[in-house]
Amino acid sequence: MTKRQIAHLACTAAVVASGLGAAAPQDDRVTVHRVKPGQSIQRAVDAARPGDTILLAPGTYRESVRITTSGLTLRGYGVSPTVLVPAAAPAADDACAKAGNGLCVTGTRDRPVERVTVRSLTLRGFAKNGLWASWTDRLKVQRVTAEQNGTWGIAQERSERGVFTHNTARDNGDAGLFLANTVDAEQGATDTKGARISHNRLSGNRIGVTVRRLRNLTVEHNDATGNCAAVFVVGDESTPRAGAMTLRRNHIHANNKLCPKTPRLPFLQGSGIVLTGTEQTLVAENRVVDNVGASPLSGGIVLFKSFVGAHNEHNDIRDNVVLRNGTADLADRDTGKGNTFRGNTCGVSEPAGMC
Known part of the structure; x- marks a missing residue:
């Protein structure tokens, strides 16, 4: 053994003896709380600490669960x-x-829940x-199936930087995925600081994805079929305006379910992508086909006040493939200014001349 090796071993021994090189205490380690059907998920959540x-385990749990601690992960195998499913009592x-x-x-508002993952x-x-x-920040919802719920499958308000990927939302009463500034007050659009809705499957809902009064987010690579409407971007006259977002590379096909009118909307059928009261939104490289209906909101890509x-x-609506939609592939049923349609592959437009 060389003198250098001996010196190195002596130094290492001194560090360990002093405690500086010791392993972290057990209390600082991440804990995995395992739950089986018949046991309480909520009890495990309440006992967990950030990072846990x-x-x-696989099976059916008859309860609702509330997470108010940051840094938790809740997941199945x-x-x-x-x-x-709902508890009986x-x-x-x-x-x-x-x-x-x-x-x-x-x-x-003062203490948002941060970095929770549901999977x-x-x-x-x-x-x-x-x-x-x-009131969440960086919530991740991944590979979750939300089905047959009365209003929304997966919904979020008053939150930033959420990521919703590889989920399935089907047969929900309203939107499969719903993101909004707030659901109980009138106010201008809020900045999501880069929320992302991607690679989700949306079917059989009233609306596949609703984005309401928000700015700065991306909706991409989603598959929507069998809904009354696939994607709704909703704004109003409040300031700041909804928009400054990107909708791209989504596959939107045969959203021809019929849904009755509501106090705010006419009946829905055959709506692909609908923009209402929004600004500075890019709709690009989507495939929007075979969405057919006779609603004022029917069509492939529709602008409507x-x-x-x-x-x-x-x-900016550009470079989309928009075919076999009714009553039109591209429809500008608004009188807003500065909207552009370019590079799209389509057959019928309202007004004529945009294909």
């Missing part, structure tokens, strides 16, 4: 289904269940929403 994972203090939701991730779960049959999130009369302005 709650791992759910991912091989066999892990399903949450929720506890009196279970606010998430009483609101009709399956999974709630909720913070406050590999099915949320089925809740009266309101499968997943409801409010919002229900309060706000116009679309300075939106």
Whole structure:
């Protein structure tokens, strides 16, 4: 052994003896809380600390769950289904269940819940929403199936930098995926700081994806079929205006389910991508085909003034394949200024001349 090796070993021994090179204490390690059907998910969530994972064994859990701690991961095994359904008799203090939701991730204005991950779960049959999130930052929802819920499959408000990828939302009463500034107040659009909705499958809903009064997000590489409408971007006259977002490379086909009118919208059928009251939005490289209906909102890519009369302005619709849609492939049914249609492959437009 050389003198240099001996000196190195002596130095290492001194560091270990002093405690500087010792392993971190057990209390600082991430804990995995394992839950089986019949056990309480909520009890495990309440016991978890930031960085912990709650791992759910396959099976059916009859409860709603509320997450208010940052840094948690809630996930199923991912091989066999892990399903949450409504409890027969929720506890009196279970606010998430009483609101009709399956999974709630909720913070406050002063203390948003940060970096929560929800993965590999099915949320089925809740009266309101499968997943409801409010006041979150960097929420990740991945490989979640939200089906047969009364209003929204996966929904978020008052939040930033959310990522929603590789989920399935089907047969929900309203939108499969719903992102909004807020659902209980009138105010201008908020900046999501780069939220992303990508690689999701959306079918059988009233609307596949609704983005309401938001700015700075991306909707890309999603597959939407069998809904009444595939993608709705909703704004109004408030400031800042909704928009400054990107919708690209989505496959939107045969969204021909018929849905009755509501107090705010006419009946829906055969709507691909609809912009209402939005600005500075890029709609590019999407494939929008075979969406057919006779609603004022029917068509492949449609610009329509919002229900309060706000116009679309300075939106760029380009390089899309938009074919066999009715009553038109491209339809500008608005009088807003600065909207451009260029490089699209289409057959019929309203007004004529955009194909």
